[in-house]
Amino acid sequence: MSACWVIVMALAADETIATGVHVLDGAVNTGVIVRDGHALLIDCCDTVTPERLAAIGVQEVESILCTQFRRTHNAGMYPFVAQGAKLTVPKTERALFESAEAHWNDWSNRWHLYHARPGPLVPIRSVAVSRTAGEGDSIEWRGVTIRVLDTPGVTDGSVSYLVESGGRAVCFCGDVVCAPGKVWDLHSLQKGFGGVRDYHGFLGAHGMLLESARKLAACGADTFVPSHGKPFTRSEFALDLLEKRFDALRRNYAAISALNFYFPSLFESLKDDPLRMKPAETLELPPWVRRVAFTSYAVLSDSGAALLVDCGHDSILAALGEWKKEDKISAVEACWVTHYHDDHVDALQRLVNELKCPIVTSARTAPILEHPLRYCLPCIAPCPVPIARVTRHGESWNWHEFKLMSLDFPGQTLYDGALLVEGHGVKFLFVGDSGAPTGLDDYTAGNRVFLGKGRGSRRCIEILRAVNPGYILNEHQGKAFKFTDGQLDYMEKRLVERERLITDLTPWDNANFATDEHWVRAYPYEQEIAPGATFAIDVQFTNHGDTESQAQVEPVLPKDWTFDRQRSMFTLQVPAKTDGIVAPDVPHSDAYARIWITAPPSAKPARIIIPFRITWQGRYLGQFRHAWVDVR
The missing domain is CATH 3.60.15.10 (Ribonuclease Z/Hydroxyacylglutathione hydrolase-like)
Structure with missing residues (x-):
């Protein structure tokens, strides 16, 4: 079984949610607005192919609007931009698209990491940007009006797009929510707040995200399409439930936090909360x-x-x-x-x-x-x-x-x-x-x-x-x-x-x-190789669940780089409740897939980011993790 086949099999059926407005399932939902054979995409997962687009009447992709910079959402954009599609990105995240190499070559994004943002999902290489989008902007495309809303939270510059089509308003809302009253993960909300930096900022972006959710609840959309999860209606938005759940979690966390010792005023609004533990x-x-x-x-x-x-x-x-x-x-x-x-x-x-x-x-x-x-x-x-x-x-x-x-x-x-x-x-x-x-x-x-x-x-x-x-x-x-x-x-x-x-x-x-950012990780994360070298990267999995789970892995390689299909492992069973470490002395060692890769003899000295497509329990998660290879 090839890894590509695994990923295709993980996809669900595509969905039409309004006249000429479709959703293609993948690691994230990709919105497709179709007019006369032309398409505007909202985000672009790497599972979006010309064949899938042709099935809904698309002959050409003219424009791609990105809700955020993270490559799980936009790894499929490169071939369409190369063919002439115009790329629109959030205003404050432009540099992460246009100058991705600057991020990867910045020593401060590798060592002594006290910042959590932008995080590990920056695009692997730069791409041409045609325009930016921010709060209050209105985009007109072939008779369709698209309104831009700033909705930061999981990234500082995230935006949502409100599309009016066929008398209905559809909001592509990124990762503000993934379902009524739910968010996709919590490690993406690591951000400094109240004078502390990102390192101490567990749930630090939750207030920003809730403000974005309130804006969405009032935006007039009939249907919401999250990046992760099924579309849902305005009546299902459940803002009160989301606020209630975050409030309960924040109170729980602050009640027994060491931050109350280091930064006594950080949780000032909760200083008299009866849940707070008396200091030892x-x-x-x-x-x-x-x-x-x-x-x-x-x-x-x-x-x-x-x-x-x-x-x-x-x-x-x-x-x-x-x-x-x-x-x-x-x-x-x-x-x-x-x-x-x-x-x-x-x-x-x-x-x-x-x-x-x-x-x-x-x-x-x-x-x-x-x-x-x-x-x-x-x-x-x-x-x-x-x-x-x-x-x-x-x-x-x-x-x-x-x-x-x-x-x-x-x-x-x-x-x-x-x-x-x-x-x-x-x-x-x-x-x-x-x-x-x-x-x-x-x-x-x-x-x-x-x-x-x-x-x-x-x-x-x-x-x-x-x-x-x-x-x-x-x-x-x-x-x-x-x-x-x-x-x-x-x-x-x-x-x-x-x-x-x-x-x-x-x-x-x-x-x-939801909290372990490294439950999937590459090992070694960084290595040096010579041109023409064959080397191995292990993709390690921590299974936090109670049952054995299947995982699939596929590397995404530069042109002329190859991987050994006979020697490598692409599918593996991960035992239940592993310990978070691959080691012979732990009771429940993590599992890993070893991928053997060969660089071409013509490879020039460069830093190469190798992402891996990850499928977990039949759900494709996208180019979720990566390794770093320096050709010397």
């Missing part, structure tokens, strides 16, 4: 735990040796040097790394080179530190770090008078390892950035903090109950804290409720599909 007790540090600098702490042995925890800034090495001069420590014998974020690892290479300090970390963190090119994640640093020792969950060892234990602790990121230190009559838990007196550090969708029993923050709660530390330390905080049993129970209750709220708000059968 804070504690002064024991004398053998001392802040070094920045986000780094040290465990100090009676012997004079120091065990460093994280090393994300040059000021840490300067402080350690002063300590040695002042005879406060005799040596830094090792550094435990809690997680891969740049503010915890940026000075590790200097630590290794200058102090010959061995690096110890968990099996979840080590691969990213050793091979950062293979990953694209928030706050990732580009410099590889040699790891002296990799630990497994529950592994313990002695260091001077202390007993140490490695714990997988997926509370701020899936790739986090806490360190339990027992000594001098107490248990002290270094958790990286996973938790604050006010609750949970789950404010970044890209960090992959899963919902569900035994996963994400609920897994952390299980560990806290089991090890019962007297001190919990988040290294961005000056004091330790300790949750009561009642607070642990309350946070778990809210997390259970959150699963239901997200499932109500989105169309997925498991809430994590």
Whole structure:
């Protein structure tokens, strides 16, 4: 079975919703307005072909109107534009169409990622733009009037198009909603708000999106065509339900958020909400735990040796040097790394080179530190770090008078390892950035903090109950804290409720599909090749659902590049409830399809973005993920 055949089989029947107005199903709905054999398209999925258009009487595509820049919506535009179709794009997103290469060549869009926008779905190459569209514009095409509405939310510049045809008004509304009272996902709403940047902005664009939904509800359309989902009528819009669902989710999230500690006024409107958890007790540090600098702490042995925890800034090495001069420590014998974020690892290479300090970390963190090119994640640093020792969950060892234990602790990121230190009559838990007196550090969708029993923050709660530390330390905080049993129970209750709220708000059968931006991902994300080389890319799948699911994969390659159909895997079964990681030591490893690709010997030095067409459980999702290949 070829991957192309799989994608065609995933399509549903095309639909006519008004005189001369059609909807072609695909990864997204493509609107087609037909007049005398000519067509105007609204968005252009890569499943839109001349053959499908001919079946509804189209001989020529004259114009394409884009609701947003994301390639799932517009990957099919290139051949039509090359044949003369005029492309209209949202006013504030023009550069992402015309100068796509500038985005992909911008170092800041690859490393130290604290911004979530524009995100990973930028077009893979530039395309000629004929005009832009924004609020109040009116487009006339062959007797059809199309009114433009600014409807930002999932992207900052998204627009909707209100088409009047045959006495009916049809609104192509992009991703404002996907069904009455529902949105397609939540990770697309990651955006800074209230003075915080995108990194802390889970649900940050929800207010913008609700304003867009209110505008649509009042726009006079008889029928709404979302990018994802079936068309529905004005009477079915369910604005009140959408507002109610977002309000409930926001209250749930703010009730147990670490952001209440870092940014006390961020959720000012909810400060007196009875759902908000009372902060945990804070504690002064024991004398053998001392802040070094920045986000780094040290465990100090009676012997004079120091065990460093994280090393994300040059000021840490300067402080350690002063300590040695002042005879406060005799040596830094090792550094435990809690997680891969740049503010915890940026000075590790200097630590290794200058102090010959061995690096110890968990099996979840080590691969990213050793091979950062293979990953694209928030706050990732580009410099590889040699790891002296990799630990497994529950592994313990002695260091001077202390007993140490490695714990997988997926509370701020899936790739986090806490360190339990027992000594001098107490248990002290270094958790990286996973938790604050006010609750949970789950404010970044890209960090992959899963919902569900035994996963994400609920897994952390299980560990806290089991090890019962007297001190919990988040290294961005000056004091330790300790949750009561009642607070642990309350946070778990809210997390259970959150699963239901997200499932109500989105169309997925498991809430994590709506929040986990990386449930499909390419590995390695980035690699260098020589002209003529054959290389492999794995497309990895996390199945958050309760049943085994089938996935299909097809690479989209430049001219003269090929993939090996015999050697590659295009269809695979993904077991239920996988762990989010491909590794031999996890109980439920993710599944992957390995695609073997060959570059032509004539390939010139360039950065090549290779998207993959993804089909999941029979639904085509479009060019949903990509890998990055540099030809050298």
